[in-house]
Amino acid sequence: MEKKQASYGKGAARMAPMEVSVEAGNGRESDWLDDDGRPRRSGTVWTASAHIITAVIGSGVLSLAWAIAQLGWVAGPAIMLLFALVIYYTSTLLAECYRSGDPETGKRNYTYMDAVRSYLPGTKVKLCGVIQYANLVGVAIGYTIAASISMRAIGRADCFHYHDVRGRSGKDECKSSSNPYMIVFGVVQILFSQIPDFDQIWWLSIVAAVMSFTYSTIGLGLGIAQTVANGGIQGSLTGLSVGPGVTSMQKVWRSLQAFGNIAFAYSYSIILIEIQDTVKAPPPSEAKVMKKATGISVATTTVFYMLCGCMGYAAFGDAAPDNLLTGFGFYEPFWLLDVANAAIVLHLVGAYQVFCQPLFAFVEKWAAARWPDSAFIARELRVGPFAISVFRLTWRTAFVCLTTVVSMLLPFFGDVVGLLGAVAFWPLTVYFPVEMYIVQRGVRRGSTRWVCLKMLSAACLVVSVAAAAGSIADVIGELKEYRPFSG
Numbered sequence: 001m002e003k004k005q006a007s008y009g010k011g012a013a014r015m016a017p018m019e020v021s022v023e024a025g026n027g028r029e030s031d032w033l034d035d036d037g038r039p040r041r042s043g044t045v046w047t048a049s050a051h052i053i054t055a056v057i058g059s060g061v062l063s064l065a066w067a068i069a070q071l072g073w074v075a076g077p078a079i080m081l082l083f084a085l086v087i088y089y090t091s092t093l094l095a096e097c098y099r100s101g102d103p104e105t106g107k108r109n110y111t112y113m114d115a116v117r118s119y120l121p122g123t124k125v126k127l128c129g130v131i132q133y134a135n136l137v138g139v140a141i142g143y144t145i146a147a148s149i150s151m152r153a154i155g156r157a158d159c160f161h162y163h164d165v166r167g168r169s170g171k172d173e174c175k176s177s178s179n180p181y182m183i184v185f186g187v188v189q190i191l192f193s194q195i196p197d198f199d200q201i202w203w204l205s206i207v208a209a210v211m212s213f214t215y216s217t218i219g220l221g222l223g224i225a226q227t228v229a230n231g232g233i234q235g236s237l238t239g240l241s242v243g244p245g246v247t248s249m250q251k252v253w254r255s256l257q258a259f260g261n262i263a264f265a266y267s268y269s270i271i272l273i274e275i276q277d278t279v280k281a282p283p284p285s286e287a288k289v290m291k292k293a294t295g296i297s298v299a300t301t302t303v304f305y306m307l308c309g310c311m312g313y314a315a316f317g318d319a320a321p322d323n324l325l326t327g328f329g330f331y332e333p334f335w336l337l338d339v340a341n342a343a344i345v346l347h348l349v350g351a352y353q354v355f356c357q358p359l360f361a362f363v364e365k366w367a368a369a370r371w372p373d374s375a376f377i378a379r380e381l382r383v384g385p386f387a388i389s390v391f392r393l394t395w396r397t398a399f400v401c402l403t404t405v406v407s408m409l410l411p412f413f414g415d416v417v418g419l420l421g422a423v424a425f426w427p428l429t430v431y432f433p434v435e436m437y438i439v440q441r442g443v444r445r446g447s448t449r450w451v452c453l454k455m456l457s458a459a460c461l462v463v464s465v466a467a468a469a470g471s472i473a474d475v476i477g478e479l480k481e482y483r484p485f486s487g
Contacts (some may be wrong), residue, residue: 004148017413026255030054034281035105035281036108036264040280040281041201041277041279041280041281042278042280042443043202043275043278043280043288043289044279044280044291045289045292046293047202047205047206047278047291047297047367048275048276048278048279048289048290049209049296049300050202050205050206050209051202051205051229051271051275051278051354052268052272052275052293052294052297053209053212053297053300053301054208054209054212054347054350054351054354055267055268055271055275055351055354055355056265056266056267056268056297056298056301058067061212061216061219061265061287061304061305061308061309061324062146062219062322062324062344063261063264063265063322063324064080064262064265064305064308064309064321064324065223065263065308065309065310065311065312065313065314065315065316065320065321065324065374066258066261066312066320066321066322066324067080067258067259067261067262067309068080068235068239068258068310068312068313068320069235069240069313069317069318069319069320070239070240070251070254070255070257070258070314071239071255071258072235072236072237072238072239072240072288073235073236073237073313074237074238075238075239076239076258076309076310076313077300077306077309077310079258079259079262079285080262080302080305080306080309081302081306083262083266084266084298084302084305085265086300086430086456086460087266087269087298087429088294088295088298090269090429090430090433090434091268091269091291091294091298091429091433092291092433093296093433093436093437094115094269094272094273094432094433094436094437095272095276095287095291095294096287096437096440096441097109097115097118097119097273097285097288097433097436097437097440098115098273098277098286098287098290099285099287100118100119100440103282103285103287104158104282104283104285105282108277109273110273110274110277111273111274111277111358111361111362112128112132112269112271112272112273112274112297112358112428112432113125113128113129113132113268113362113437114273115273115466116128116432116436118296118436119435119436119439119440120432120435120436124432124435127427128427128428128432129246129362131423131424131427131428132170132358132428133359133362134357135270135420135423135424135428136270136355136356136358136359137359137403138419138420138423138424139267139352139355139356139420140352140356140399140403141403141406141407142264142356142420143348143351143352143355144185144186144189144352144403144404144407145178145182145407146179146323146344146348147181147185147344147345147348147349148179148181148182148185148407149178149323150341150342150344150345150348151181151184151185151341151345152176152177152181152337153294153337153341154173154337154341154342155174155176156176157334157337157338158334158338159174160174160334161334178408179408182404182407182408183404185345185348185349185404186400186401186403188349188402189349189353189400190396190397190400190401192204192349192352192353193353193356193360193396193397193400194386194387194388194392194393194396195353195386195387195401196386196387196392202278204349204350204353204354205291205350205354207345207346207350208346208348208349208350208351208354209347211305211343211344211346211347211350212343212347212476214339214340214343215339215340215341215343215344215347216304216307216308218336218337218339218340218343219308219311219312219324219340220304220307220311221241222309222315222336222337222340223308223312223314223315224309224311224315226315226316226381227311227315230315233314233318234313234314234315234317234318235313235314235318236317236318237316238253239255239318240255240318241318252470253469253470253473253474254470254474255470256466256467256470256471257467257470257473258470259422259463259466259467259470260422260425260467260468260470260471262277263422263424263425263429263463263464263467264420264422264424265305266298266301266425267425267429269428269429269433270358270424270428270429271354271357271358272290272294272353273357274357274358275290276289276290279315308324312324312383314336337342337359347447354421356399359399360392360395360396360399363395364377364391364392364395367391367395374391376389376390376391377389377390377391406454410475419468419471419472419475422464422465422467422468422470422471423464423468425460425463425467426457426460426461426463426464426465427464429460430456430457430460430461431457431460433459434454434456434457435457437453438450438453
């Protein structure tokens with residue numbers, strides 16, 4: 001099956017004939033081909049929603065209590081709601097760019113970069129590619145770190161329970177490193193990375209979406225239970241207080257990093273077009289289906305985020321941890337924490353694939369265009385949902401190994417999450433969707449709509465730069481005391 005990911009830059013000229021032949025090479029009506037000659041898409045509002053929820057309700061939800069703790073009861077929920085509205089709006093703009101021209105019969109843009117290429121100059125296409133794929137690598141690293149933290153939490157909860165029933169503390173015996181868990185997660189990803197593309201992982205997204213709701217619900221329940229045990233709601237209107245252990249500058253940096261954490265928690269625009277390309281052909285148009293799926297997903301996740309973040313802050317106050325489910329001061333009921341953390345791991349297995357498939361497909365399509373007669377690249381062995389070629393096995397395995405090693409070098413969950421959210425938020429979630437929409441709809445320069453769109457983009461740029469600065473400051477602080485591979 002033809003991969004959905006397009007190339008850019010140097011390989012684009014070679015690939016143009018291939019794309020033309022796919023678009024125009026099959027004009028006959030068929031029960032199993034779409035209007036572009038590719039196998040008929042079967043995605044619906046619900047499968048698209050599952051993909052989005054898998055991408056959105058990820059490890060980011062675990063850091064929201066910490067983010068609200070930095071901002072307080074007033075600014076925290078307000079900023080979370082503001083991010084939700086901005087991301088929903090810009091996602092609807094981006095959904096309009098799936099087809100060039102007519103929304104039902106226009107040329108399809110199979111990837112985010114294809115859409116940028118259709119509307120914006122070549123330099124911006126290359127810039128988009130660098131930012132998008134660098135961010136996807138970063139997401140893979142962040143998810144590996146998050147999965148290892150949850151796996152280690154399962155081991156620690158079981159260890160503490162074992163020693164507790166024997167009347168011992170187990171404090172020293174239960175220490176462990178994240179590195180072995182990262183390796184285990186990497187091995188699992190090597191296996192699942194042999195699934196060729198989005199069409200083949202819809203079932204993995206549905207499982208991952210269910211796991212998202214599972215651990216979010218458990219986190220919410222534990223937050224409520226802890227709040228009741230405390231005898232009241234913790235926290236303050238302005239968040240973390242300056243005082244012993246927290247300087248005024250640290251307060252500023254952490255508040256800015258909180259913006260990045262919230263942005264990361266909602267990040268999915270970089271794969272929106274790829275998800276939209278799984279939706280079955282009109283009527284209704286793919287854009288209408290995707291807008292509905294986006295509305296359902298953003299509303300659902302915002303409710304969960306508000307509940308989990310706010311109840312986590314209510315339970316812990318200013319001491320809220322950067323990973324909610326590993327920050328509880330107790331390990332009982334240990335089985336419930338095990339279920340929650342196992343659900344996180346299962347979710348991240350699917351989320352890793354949802355985010356990495358566009359990068360996998362891009363490299364493989366570029367290689368196929370560069371060496372079209374190579375059996376090393378083209379020859380495949382299909383086993384169920386897996387399509388194994390020597391090149392795919394080699395390149396995807398190398399990628400997973402690289403992200404695993406980097407994760408072992410930098411296991412700073414909260415800092416990595418904040419930095420990723422900050423770096424990707426403005427260019428991929430706001431700037432490119434706004435610019436493409438202006439070109440597509442012919443929004444007149446200087447008009448009210450043009451000014452409003454530009455002001456939105458400028459405001460989000462300021463937020464993104466500030467959040468990145470806060471996250472970088474924290475990473476630098478962590479590196480001063482960290483020894484590589486110490487876990």
